[in-house]
Amino acid sequence: MFQRVITEPFERYYEKLLEFLPGFLTSIFILIWGVVLAVVLRIAFLKFLRAVKFDKFSERFGIMGQLGKSGIKETASVLLSRMIGWVIIFIFTVVSLYALNIRVVDGLLDRFLFYLPNIFAAALILFFGYIISNFMGRAALIAAVNAGIKISNLIGKLVKLTIFIIAVTMALEQLGIGKETVVIAFTIIFGGIILALAIAFGLGGRDIVKDYVEKKAKGEEKKDDINHL
Amino acid sequence: MGNAVFRKEIQERLSEIKEADILVGIPSYNNARTIGHVVKAVQAGLAKYFPYKKSVIVNSDGGSTDGTTDVVQNTTIENFESILLRHRNRSFFKIASPYLGIPGKGSAFKTMLDIANALNAKACAVVDSDLRSITPEWIELLLKPVVRGKFDYVSPLYQRHKYDGTITNSIIYPITRALYGKRIRQPIGGDFGFSGSLAKFFLTKDVWETDVAKYGVDIWMTTTAIANNFKVCQSFLGAKIHDPKDPGADLSEMLYQVIGATFDLMEAYADRWKTVKDSEPVPTFGFWYTVGLEPISINLDKMIDKFRLGVKDLMEIWKTFLSGEIIDFLHRAEGFPKERFNIPDEIWVEIIYGFALALHKKAINKEHLLKSLTPLYIGKTASFVIETWDSDAHEVEEKIEQLCKTFEAQKPVLLEKWT
Numbered sequence: 001m002f003q004r005v006i007t008e009p010f011e012r013y014y015e016k017l018l019e020f021l022p023g024f025l026t027s028i029f030i031l032i033w034g035v036v037l038a039v040v041l042r043i044a045f046l047k048f049l050r051a052v053k054f055d056k057f058s059e060r061f062g063i064m065g066q067l068g069k070s071g072i073k074e075t076a077s078v079l080l081s082r083m084i085g086w087v088i089i090f091i092f093t094v095v096s097l098y099a100l101n102i103r104v105v106d107g108l109l110d111r112f113l114f115y116l117p118n119i120f121a122a123a124l125i126l127f128f129g130y131i132i133s134n135f136m137g138r139a140a141l142i143a144a145v146n147a148g149i150k151i152s153n154l155i156g157k158l159v160k161l162t163i164f165i166i167a168v169t170m171a172l173e174q175l176g177i178g179k180e181t182v183v184i185a186f187t188i189i190f191g192g193i194i195l196a197l198a199i200a201f202g203l204g205g206r207d208i209v210k211d212y213v214e215k216k217a218k219g220e221e222k223k224d225d226i227n228h229l
Numbered sequence: 230m231g232n233a234v235f236r237k238e239i240q241e242r243l244s245e246i247k248e249a250d251i252l253v254g255i256p257s258y259n260n261a262r263t264i265g266h267v268v269k270a271v272q273a274g275l276a277k278y279f280p281y282k283k284s285v286i287v288n289s290d291g292g293s294t295d296g297t298t299d300v301v302q303n304t305t306i307e308n309f310e311s312i313l314l315r316h317r318n319r320s321f322f323k324i325a326s327p328y329l330g331i332p333g334k335g336s337a338f339k340t341m342l343d344i345a346n347a348l349n350a351k352a353c354a355v356v357d358s359d360l361r362s363i364t365p366e367w368i369e370l371l372l373k374p375v376v377r378g379k380f381d382y383v384s385p386l387y388q389r390h391k392y393d394g395t396i397t398n399s400i401i402y403p404i405t406r407a408l409y410g411k412r413i414r415q416p417i418g419g420d421f422g423f424s425g426s427l428a429k430f431f432l433t434k435d436v437w438e439t440d441v442a443k444y445g446v447d448i449w450m451t452t453t454a455i456a457n458n459f460k461v462c463q464s465f466l467g468a469k470i471h472d473p474k475d476p477g478a479d480l481s482e483m484l485y486q487v488i489g490a491t492f493d494l495m496e497a498y499a500d501r502w503k504t505v506k507d508s509e510p511v512p513t514f515g516f517w518y519t520v521g522l523e524p525i526s527i528n529l530d531k532m533i534d535k536f537r538l539g540v541k542d543l544m545e546i547w548k549t550f551l552s553g554e555i556i557d558f559l560h561r562a563e564g565f566p567k568e569r570f571n572i573p574d575e576i577w578v579e580i581i582y583g584f585a586l587a588l589h590k591k592a593i594n595k596e597h598l599l600k601s602l603t604p605l606y607i608g609k610t611a612s613f614v615i616e617t618w619d620s621d622a623h624e625v626e627e628k629i630e631q632l633c634k635t636f637e638a639q640k641p642v643l644l645e646k647w648t
Contacts, residue, residue, distance in 0.1 A: 056591065059549065138546065138597055145542050146481040146603045148535050152542045226525060226610065227473065228396045228480060229417060229444065229487070 020100075027096040034092020042085035049077035063131065122171040129167020133160045162190070232329075232343050239326055243347050246322050250282035251275065251372060252350040256328075256337030257358035258291035261300050263472050264358040268304040271356065272321060274368025279376070287344050288325040288358075289337035297358070298325045333443030338450075345428045352376045354383075354422040362470035363420075370464035370515050371422030381459035383422035384413045384451060386513060387469035391617060391625040392525050395610045396487060398629050400581060401448060404491065407636035408502040409455045412510045413463060417447035417487065420466065427459055444483055445490025452491075456498040465515030470523065481603040488599050492588045503644060508637060519622070532611040533570055537563050539604020546601050550587035555579055562608070572605075572612040574635040580605055581636075582643045589647060 049055075058064045058076035074082075094113070097105055137160025144152035169186045253271050257264055268286065275284045288301040302325055324344060330336040338355065345353050352375040356363060374380040397417055405416045423431075431453065436442075441449045454461055495502065540563040548556055558576050565571065580602075587598055617625050 059592065135594070138594075141542060142481075142546075142597055142600045142603075145535075145539050146479075146600060148531070148538065150538065152538065156542075226395055226527060227393050227471075228483060229394060229419075 023099050023101045027099040030092055030096040030099055034089050034096070037092070038085040038088040041088055042081045045084050046077055046081035049081060054080070063134065118175050122174040125167055125171045125174060129164055129170070133163035133167065136160065136163050165190070236326070239324065239344070242322075242324050243344070246283075246285060246324075246348060248283065249285045249322070249345075249348040249350045250352065251279055251284040251376070252287060252341070252345045252348060252353045253284065253368065254287045254289060254338070254341030254345075254353065254355040255301070255358050256289050256291075256334050256341070256355065257293060257297050257301075259293045259295045259297060260358035260472070261293065261295040261297045263361055264288075264297055265300045265304045267356060267358050267360050267363055268301055270360075270363045270365055271368055272305065274365035275321060277365050278369035279372065282376075283322075285322040285324060285344075285348060285350070287341050288323070289328045289340040290325065291332055291337060292327055298327075301325050330437060331442040333446075335437065335440075335442035335444075335446030335449070338446050339437050339442070342428050342432050345425065346432055349425065350428065351425045352422065353425065353428050355420065357419040357471060359472040360420075360469070361472065362468045364467070367420065367466050370466055371420060374462050374464065374514060375422050375424045379460065380462045380512075381424040381427045382451070382454035382461045383514075384461065384463040384511075385415050385418035385420045385469075386463045386465040386515065387415060387418065388467060388518075388520050388622070389469050390523065390525050391620070391622060392527060392610075392614060393469070395613070396484065396606070399577070399606070399609055399613060399632065400488065401491060402629070403578075403633040403636040404581060404585075405448070405452065405455075406508045406633050407640050408495065408505065409452065409498075410505040410508045411455050411461060412508050412633075413451060413455070413461065415463070416451040418469070419447055421447075421450060422464075423450070423454070424459075427454060430457065430459075439493070440486040440490045444486040445493075448487060448491050449494065452494045452498065456494070456501045462512040462514060465513065465517050467518065468520040480607075481600040484603055484606060485596060485599045488584075488602065489595065492585050492599075495585060496589065499647070503647070508633075527614055529567065529611055529614060532607050532614075533567055536604050536608030536611060539601075539608070543601050543604065546593065546597065550590075550592040550598075551580065551583045555583065559605075568615075570608075570612060570615055572609045574632045575639070577609050577632070578635045578639045579642075582639060582646075585643065586646050 054077045055064065055075045063076055094109060097109055137156045140159035141152055141156025144155045149155065165186065169183065173183070253275065255264065255267055255271070260267075268288075271286055275282070275286075288298065290298050290301075302323070326340060326344075328337045328340040330339065341353070341355065352372050354368065354371040356367065356371075371383050371385070374383050394415070397415060401417050402414060406412050431450065434453065436449065439445070540559050544556065544559070547559070555576060562570070562572060584598065584602055587593065588595060592598070613628070617628055620628065
């Protein structure tokens with residue numbers, strides 16, 4: 001009686017523990033390896049990125065400036081190598097969780113890993129969207145200044161924001177989050193902005209356009225005949 | 230980029246002509262209004278000064294829609310006796326061909342160089358098709374130093390309005406002189422003479438898909454000739470009066486192409502210009518005379534406004550590569566009243582060298598960098614106009630000379646930072 005009530009559960013627990021322990025130790029071992037590898041690869045990547053002057057490249061595309069503005073003091077190569085380190089730790093953590101051999105965890109991990117390519121694609125879209133939005137925003141700003149448009153800064157920012165919003169929309173679509181809702185919301189917001197701008201320019205700029213046309217018609221505006229070349 | 234001489238109609242014409250002593254090229258794009266006069270002046274110049282030479286006139290056109298090529302084909306001097314004492318012995322050949330490649334003046338030049346090479350021309354000249362002041366003497370002055378075998382490259386020297394050619398006066402002439410040590414006053418004048426061997430040398434360079442194919446071709450030809458030790462001179466041609474440039478032509482695009490080509494050449498010939506100290510005059514031909522020039526209308530308020538707008542909105546870009554001292558100055562200059570608006574030569578030279586270094590170190594995208602120079606250039610031009618408003622041509626030339634000396638004086642700083 002004593003054996004059946006007291007000893008057997010302990011024995012079963014002991015057996016289960018013996019069954020679980022190798023997996024658990026393997027899991028810990030994998031995790032430690034992951035951390036070590038992450039540190040080594042982080043340092044290696046940092047050296048490599050510095051050697052290929054990645055920070056200069058980031059500076060050219062305005063990434064460094066934007067990071068600085070957001071209060072991030074680290075250089076792009078430090079950030080990227082740190083990110084690589086965390087990705088390695090993440091991968092090893094997933095592998096170590098598999099090593100535990102728990103069915104529920106396995107199921108969750110399978111679903112998560114199946115979804116992972118979408119996250120990766122979305123992150124890539126956001127990254128390139130950010131770079132392109134900065135680049136195009138700066139191009140629009142310079143073009144507007146050279147055209148003598150007083151609201152150049154606003155134009156540059158609008159171009160940048162529009163491209164980034166498109167990238168965010170694409171990323172969310174990639175993640176499968178409210179596919180139609182996101183597209184519809186984007187269309188409504190973007191259409192609304194354009195309509196608002198059209199009305200604002202139409203009403204606000206009426207007098208300016210009138211003055212300009214009058215000056216042109218009367219030939220009042222002084223011309224520039226400088227031949228630069 | 231393709232070679233125009235492989236085209237059937239050109240090949241037929243070339244096999245008919247076989248060889249040429251002289252080739253004169255006229256690049257064009259919608260210049261029906263002026264090109265007839267240019268062709269006549271070229272024909273008269275060839276007849277008058279090179280009557281015994283076999284000459285070819287090549288019009289390389291960028292797809293004009295105003296009948297430019299028809300004007301070229303139909304233009305001829307009916308009665309040479311009215312302009313010549315002695316009758317010309319040999320006839321002219323004319324080739325009119327649309328050019329291949331990127332639309333631009335440089336691509337038109339490439340076609341002319343290919344034809345010159347195929348005909349084994351001994352001496353070549355190119356003249357702009359929008360000229361209103363060209364005379365037959367221009368042809369003599371551009372070709373004779375080459376025909377006599379003494380020079381490989383003849384650069385033009387004109388009398389221009391003090392506010393005509395401001396990119397030349399404030400950037401291209403001073404920097405070319407400081408870098409390569411030759412005082413060629415109009416390095417991007419547009420009208421040049423050069424030897425057949427230099428034409429062949431030009432063709433060995435693979436640059437026809439770059440800015441050289443556009444507005445950059447003039448500075449490329451001049452710099453290539455100097456940096457490769459070809460014998461260079463300049464000829465005084467008189468007044469340069471031409472049709473106003475297309476008002477739609479974008480200044481920032483022009484600056485981007487010309488300055489971009491100049492800075493690219495700095496990379497290509499760094500070993501050459503690093504060793505050059507001071508500058509020297511080049512042999513100059515032609516009879517110097519003074520001419521009256523048409524007045525130019527200038528809107529100073531608009532120019533200063535554009536400078537201020539640039540300082541307000543582009544400062545974040547400039548801060549990444551210009552020194553703190555320059556940035557401080559630009560902030561102060563933004564508030565200068567019109568009558569006291571001034572960008573001193575020292576500041577201007579530091580700005581230009583700063584842009585050259587930024588491109589060399591690839592600080593930001595090339596197009597963004599060079600196009601962001603536009604408001605600063607407009608500011609410097611406004612400053613120059615204010616300073617020289619009451620000055621005569623001689624005083625203006627003195628002012629440009631001072632700027633050149635500042636470029637030369639600050640060259641060691643550029644050298645030090647150019648690693």
